[in-house]
Amino acid sequence: MKPIIAIVGRPNVGKSTLFNRLVGRRKAMVDDMPGVTRDRNYAEVTRFDRPFILVDTGGFEPETNDRLLQQMREQSRFAMDEADLILLVLDARSGLTPADEDVVEMLRRVDKPVFFVVNKVDGDRQENAAGDFYSIGVDRLYTVSAEHNRGIGDLMDDVMEVLPVDAGKDEASDVTRIAVVGRPNVGKSTLVNRLLGYERVVANPTAGTTRDAVDTRFLCNKKPYVLIDTAGIRRKGKTVEKVEKYSVMDALRSIERADVVLIVLSAEDGVTEQDSKIAGYAYEAGRGCIFVVNKWDTLEKDNSSMGKFVEEIRRSFKYLPFAPILFISAKTGQRTGKIIAEVDLVMEQFSRRVTTSELNRVFSKAVEEHHAPMDGGRRVKFYFATQVGTKPPSFVIFTNRPEGIHFSYERYLMNSFREAFGFNGTPLHLMFRGRDRKER
Numbered sequence: 001m002k003p004i005i006a007i008v009g010r011p012n013v014g015k016s017t018l019f020n021r022l023v024g025r026r027k028a029m030v031d032d033m034p035g036v037t038r039d040r041n042y043a044e045v046t047r048f049d050r051p052f053i054l055v056d057t058g059g060f061e062p063e064t065n066d067r068l069l070q071q072m073r074e075q076s077r078f079a080m081d082e083a084d085l086i087l088l089v090l091d092a093r094s095g096l097t098p099a100d101e102d103v104v105e106m107l108r109r110v111d112k113p114v115f116f117v118v119n120k121v122d123g124d125r126q127e128n129a130a131g132d133f134y135s136i137g138v139d140r141l142y143t144v145s146a147e148h149n150r151g152i153g154d155l156m157d158d159v160m161e162v163l164p165v166d167a168g169k170d171e172a173s174d175v176t177r178i179a180v181v182g183r184p185n186v187g188k189s190t191l192v193n194r195l196l197g198y199e200r201v202v203a204n205p206t207a208g209t210t211r212d213a214v215d216t217r218f219l220c221n222k223k224p225y226v227l228i229d230t231a232g233i234r235r236k237g238k239t240v241e242k243v244e245k246y247s248v249m250d251a252l253r254s255i256e257r258a259d260v261v262l263i264v265l266s267a268e269d270g271v272t273e274q275d276s277k278i279a280g281y282a283y284e285a286g287r288g289c290i291f292v293v294n295k296w297d298t299l300e301k302d303n304s305s306m307g308k309f310v311e312e313i314r315r316s317f318k319y320l321p322f323a324p325i326l327f328i329s330a331k332t333g334q335r336t337g338k339i340i341a342e343v344d345l346v347m348e349q350f351s352r353r354v355t356t357s358e359l360n361r362v363f364s365k366a367v368e369e370h371h372a373p374m375d376g377g378r379r380v381k382f383y384f385a386t387q388v389g390t391k392p393p394s395f396v397i398f399t400n401r402p403e404g405i406h407f408s409y410e411r412y413l414m415n416s417f418r419e420a421f422g423f424n425g426t427p428l429h430l431m432f433r434g435r436d437r438k439e440r
């Protein structure tokens with residue numbers, strides 16, 4: 001599993017700025033996609049060919065919580081439990097505060113590498129002021145300016161030296177890896193047990209790598225599948241509070257390792273905020289997605305109830321119009337037998353390749369029917385499209401204005417591809433590239 005680096009610190013010290021700096025990407029353009037977190041707080045980053053997961057814990061703060069210390073404790077606890085390495089961000093311009101000291105105290109007890117990062121050191125003047133932070137009693141401070149990209153290279157050089165090495169992939173290509181995700185109590189464990197009970201479990205759960213992930217292999221119609229992190233799902237003795245706090249993170253980790261994600265909803269509750277969050281991550285991670293509406297047995301049904309639920313899902317998850325929806329009861333077994341067949345269909349599309357000539361036929365027709373809007377008074381021209389990868393299907397489109405293509409036009413192109421090719425259940429990834437190597 002890829003190691004996790006957590007960024008902690010009180011509000012406004014520059015966590016998100018540092019996060020964006022390290023991710024090296026513009027902020028995700030997701031404004032017009034309800035349900036997808038606006039500022040993403042979770043990203044996969046590769047440095048010196050080594051991938052890791054970067055988490056900005058600021059994003060985990062409940063919006064209504066006004067208690068600073070409480071928030072920081074939660075962030076730090078999260079970081080201590082889940083991360084492999086912690087970046088504590090301090091603010092050179094505001095100096096050391098009691099809240100900082102409180103977190104430092106907590107982190108002192110952690111048996112993981114902690115880097116003390118003094119941010120907003122934009123110039124030499126702040127460099128001197130930053131020295132005050134040594135009063136917290138650490139050997140090494142890293143002075144940086146996240147905004148102006150100062151000191152970041154030195155910091156990351158040292159971080160990469162102590163970051164645990166990825167303990168290895170388990171990505172046999174013929175196996176479909178399935179993650180079952182959803183907020184607490186929607187019926188994940190019941191569903192997992194149902195799937196495994198149905199199908200013959202061919203191997204005992206094997207203890208995974210660094211964080212006790214237990215994946216379970218099983219066969220269905222002689223085809224191999226892996227259910228990811230069944231331990232996380234079945235884990236007993238979690239306190240209620242912990243379940244509430246960490247389930248999104250559990251989901252993230254499973255999604256990260258999956259091909260196809262079963263997003264479990266509960267028919268009893270309808271769609272909730274937390275469902276949106278989880279589904280948003282599955283989408284952003286570019287995994288195959290299937291909505292599984294569980295507890296269908298609990299509804300008083302009339303003819304329109306399924307249609308209404310479909311509507312609610314489509315309205316709440318506008319960015320996932322391509323994800324199939326299944327209505328099941330994990331408890332009674334109703335329609336659970338259809339899940340794996342649906343997974344197969346999605347996996348096929350997720351791994352699908354179209355030929356360059358087919359692709360360009362569809363692409364040029366789409367462009368002809370609906371021109372791209374002008375970019376700063378300049379015509380946007382396209383040259384050529386090619387598929388560069390699968391899982392999910394990824395395309396590069398060559399254009400004279402790679403930075404001038406609006407998200408709505410990108411979406412139009414994706415929809416044209418879907419209309420022509422299907423790609424049911426899988427996100428698509430488009431990249432625009434200029435002939436002069438400019439890229440977005």
Ligand SMILES: Nc1nc2c(ncn2[C@@H]2O[C@H](COP(=O)(O)OP(=O)(O)OP(=O)(O)O)[C@@H](O)[C@H]2O)c(=O)[nH]1
Nearest residue numbers: 010011012013014015016017058120145146147148
């Ligand atoms: N001068 C200076 N300002 C910075 C630097 N890094 C961040 N800032 C500013 O500090 C403010 C807070 O930055 P954020 O990245 O939003 O801080 P945060 O810790 O993520 O804040 P929360 O989201 O509230 O937790 C913004 O106005 C940034 O522009 C820096 O290196 N130098």
Ligand SMILES: Nc1nc2c(ncn2[C@@H]2O[C@H](COP(=O)(O)OP(=O)(O)OP(=O)(O)O)[C@@H](O)[C@H]2O)c(=O)[nH]1
Nearest residue numbers: 183184185186187188189190294295298329330331
């Ligand atoms: N009526 C009904 N109840 C169900 C169904 N599936 C699960 N349940 C019940 O819902 C409750 C929660 O089920 P779990 O499988 O433990 O849910 P979970 O999502 O794994 O929960 P966490 O471990 O808290 O994340 C249990 O009481 C189940 O018996 C279903 O299809 N119908």
